[in-house]
Amino acid sequence: MTSKVFARRLRLASTFKIAARALRRNKLRSALTALGIIIGVGAVIAMVSIGNGAKAQVEAQIAGLGENIILIFSGSTTASGIRTGWGGAGTLKIEDAEAIRREVPQVTLVSEEVVSTAQVAAGNQNWFTRIYGESADYFDLRQWSLADGAPFTQQDVRSANKVCVVGRTTATQIYGSEDVIGQVLRIKNVPFQILGVLTPKGLSSQGTDQDDIVIMPYTSAMKRVLGGGTTLRNINAQVASPRDLAPAQQQIIALLRQRHNIREGRDDDFTVRTQEEIAAAATATTETMTALLAGVAVISLVVGGIGIMNIMLVSVTERTREIGTRMAVGAHGRDILTQFLIEAMTLSVVGGIIGIISGIVASKVIAMLKNWSSLISPGSIILAFVVSAGVGIFFGFYPARKAAQLDPIDALRYE
Amino acid sequence: MNDFSSAAVRLDDVRKTYKTGEVEVQAVRGVSIEIGQGEFVALMGSSGSGKSTLMNIIGCLDRPTAGRYFLDGEDVSSLSRDDLADVRNRKLGFVFQNFNLLARTSALENVELPLLYSAEVLTNVQLREKAEQVLAAVGLEGRGDHTPSQLSGGQQQRVAIARALINDPEVLLADEPTGNLDSRTSVEVMGIFQSLNDKGITIIMVTHEADIASYARRNVVMKDGLVRNDILVQNRLNAVAELERISAGDRLEVAV
Numbered sequence: 182m183t184s185k186v187f188a189r190r191l192r193l194a195s196t197f198k199i200a201a202r203a204l205r206r207n208k209l210r211s212a213l214t215a216l217g218i219i220i221g222v223g224a225v226i227a228m229v230s231i232g233n234g235a236k237a238q239v240e241a242q243i244a245g246l247g248e249n250i251i252l253i254f255s256g257s258t259t260a261s262g263i264r265t266g267w268g269g270a271g272t273l274k275i276e277d278a279e280a281i282r283r284e285v286p287q288v289t290l291v292s293e294e295v296v297s298t299a300q301v302a303a304g305n306q307n308w309f310t311r312i313y314g315e316s317a318d319y320f321d322l323r324q325w326s327l328a329d330g331a332p333f334t335q336q337d338v339r340s341a342n343k344v345c346v347v348g349r350t351t352a353t354q355i356y357g358s359e360d361v362i363g364q365v366l367r368i369k370n371v372p373f374q375i376l377g378v379l380t381p382k383g384l385s386s387q388g389t390d391q392d393d394i395v396i397m398p399y400t401s402a403m404k405r406v407l408g409g410g411t412t413l414r415n416i417n418a419q420v421a422s423p424r425d426l427a428p429a430q431q432q433i434i435a436l437l438r439q440r441h442n443i444r445e446g447r448d449d450d451f452t453v454r455t456q457e458e459i460a461a462a463a464t465a466t467t468e469t470m471t472a473l474l475a476g477v478a479v480i481s482l483v484v485g486g487i488g489i490m491n492i493m494l495v496s497v498t499e500r501t502r503e504i505g506t507r508m509a510v511g512a513h514g515r516d517i518l519t520q521f522l523i524e525a526m527t528l529s530v531v532g533g534i535i536g537i538i539s540g541i542v543a544s545k546v547i548a549m550l551k552n553w554s555s556l557i558s559p560g561s562i563i564l565a566f567v568v569s570a571g572v573g574i575f576f577g578f579y580p581a582r583k584a585a586q587l588d589p590i591d592a593l594r595y596e
Numbered sequence: 597m598n599d600f601s602s603a604a605v606r607l608d609d610v611r612k613t614y615k616t617g618e619v620e621v622q623a624v625r626g627v628s629i630e631i632g633q634g635e636f637v638a639l640m641g642s643s644g645s646g647k648s649t650l651m652n653i654i655g656c657l658d659r660p661t662a663g664r665y666f667l668d669g670e671d672v673s674s675l676s677r678d679d680l681a682d683v684r685n686r687k688l689g690f691v692f693q694n695f696n697l698l699a700r701t702s703a704l705e706n707v708e709l710p711l712l713y714s715a716e717v718l719t720n721v722q723l724r725e726k727a728e729q730v731l732a733a734v735g736l737e738g739r740g741d742h743t744p745s746q747l748s749g750g751q752q753q754r755v756a757i758a759r760a761l762i763n764d765p766e767v768l769l770a771d772e773p774t775g776n777l778d779s780r781t782s783v784e785v786m787g788i789f790q791s792l793n794d795k796g797i798t799i800i801m802v803t804h805e806a807d808i809a810s811y812a813r814r815n816v817v818m819k820d821g822l823v824r825n826d827i828l829v830q831n832r833l834n835a836v837a838e839l840e841r842i843s844a845g846d847r848l849e850v851a852v
Contacts, residue, residue, distance in 0.1 A: 195712045206700045506696040509657065510759070511685025511713035513678045589657050593696065 226540025232471025314402025330377025505592025525577025533569030689760025
């Protein structure tokens with residue numbers, strides 16, 4: 182019994198030799214057949230890597246908002262049937278922010294936010310940029326440090342001092358390579374002293390330059406840029422840990438409803454979103470894209486597999502006499518089956534390995550050319566390899582069985 | 597010199613019936629024949645006589661519908677497909693009309709083929725040595741690396757004969773071995789058969805050419821699925837002598 186098993190194993194070794202010889206005999210055809218799999222596997226690897234890279238990038242940008250952030254937007258208003266969108270109604274007051282700071286225990290940092298755009302100038306240079314009014318906590322909350330200089334303080338906020346920090350782009354546009362700390366920037370003809378320059382963040386996922394910005398105390402912005410008013414566009418709040426996000430969100434909603442006198446059954450005049458919700462929405466988009474790309478790639482892999490089946494079927498027909506000869510000199514049906522399966526699997530596995538390598542190279546090249554990021558996951562490599570071997574077995578089996586079932590007499594006579 | 601005492605092939609009332617739809621075709625209708633070790637038999641008959649069917653049964657490519665077939669004393673009439681394949685591998689060597697060599701494959705690898713399916717597994721070096729030996733035995737030393745397309749018809753048939761011999765078969769079976777060869781090459785192949793037979797190898801050859809059959813020692817003629825005639829060849833041709841005669845004829849033609 183054991184000797185029989187041993188003999189079978191030796192026979193399998195011979196069959197590998199036979200299959201290798203058969204593949205070598207048709208180098209060009211073997212290479213072209215494998216090409217289908219190479220392209221399929223390569224496409225899967227490249228597409229998934231780029232998709233994962235995009236996802237990671239989006240996730241990194243959302244993490245760049247800071248950690249465990251809750252965003253509270255002012256509600257929209259309807260005037261003469263025209264709805265203004267979030268932040269338009271001015272339902273959030275400075276006192277609301279104060280209340281959150283005071284009454285929601287999970288909240289550690291709060292930043293009142295107002296946003297505007299303005300023409301800023303210094304010397305004979307001027308530039309159109311975004312003006313953000315924030316509290317002194319903003320830099321910690323957003324984990325946005327300064328490359329140079331210092332941020333404004335709570336004292337600056339309280340006194341609505343004419344101070345600001347600028348983004349790298351704004352600084353370069355106005356002052357070129359000059360040192361900007363201590364310089365005076367005129368915003369709506371009000372002179373602001375520049376305290377610091379923010380660390381560059383680059384482009385956002387929407388493509389806006391995050392460094393084209395001026396940030397000042399929200400009090401200064403309201404008083405000197407927006408020209409009065411007491412409402413905030415939104416409030417940024419931070420909690421200590423992800424566990425605190427949901428309870429804090431509930432409490433903020435309850436607090437603001439109470440403060441705004443909203444009766445039971447009426448809609449909120451504000452919106453509270455956690456960073457997780459925003460992240461989920463953003464990654465959902467990239468996940469859809471990744472799935473779409475992977476789907477296209479999988480189709481090309483299947484097409485490659487059908488290519489293998491096609492070639493193997495043609496080759497069974499073309500090699501009918503060869504199969505008859507092999508059977509005449511002692512090949513079992515199983516030997517023929519194994520030989521054709523090994524041929525198909527060798528093509529797909531070798532194609533798979535080359536495909537993995539070319540997929541990695543392709544994703545790196547595309548990432549480099551397009552300035553995207555690519556992320557090669559070991560999972561996708563293993564999956565591609567297993568799938569390509571599976572394709573070989575699946576699409577190789579039918580032709581192999583067809584070959585094994587040939588009658589030696591008919592096969593020998595086949596013209 | 598020849599030992600006829602134990603039969604290499606013994607057929608006992610062998611029959612083969614094909615069913616094609618409703619119609620039954622009796623291709624072989626009761627053949628009993630004994631072929632001793634060391635014999636050289638030509639199996640003859642017109643097409644439809646049943647000689648090919650009988651050859652397939654003797655070659656263990658097919659099983660008889662009825663009757664018994666002993667190859668080298670072993671009853672092989674009802675073996676399974678795989679067991680028949682093993683019998684072919686161990687005891688039989690095949691030479692075909694159209695050579696059936698693997699294209700784009702060296703003569704050596706073609707000759708090695710049966711060894712790759714044998715129970716005994718040899719190393720690449722052993723395979724090569726054995727293949728070179730049999731190639732030398734058919735007069736093709738030094739041509740081992742040639743592919744079939746680089747060889748003449750006669751040389752290709754020699755490669756096929758070498759392949760048939762590599763497993764030291766009990767019986768060498770040849771199906772119209774000269775069918776695709778010109779007359780001179782045919783005589784050369786018969787010369788190889790005669791010299792192999794002189795060394796004691798049993799040969800059974802299907803042919804429809806009477807002059808080729810007269811290189812054998814015994815002629816079995818079939819008609820309508822039965823053995824019609826079974827005779828020893830009276831004026832046996834000698835391939836060596838025939839070749840000399842042909843060469844002399846060529847010279848004569850050149851002279852004229």
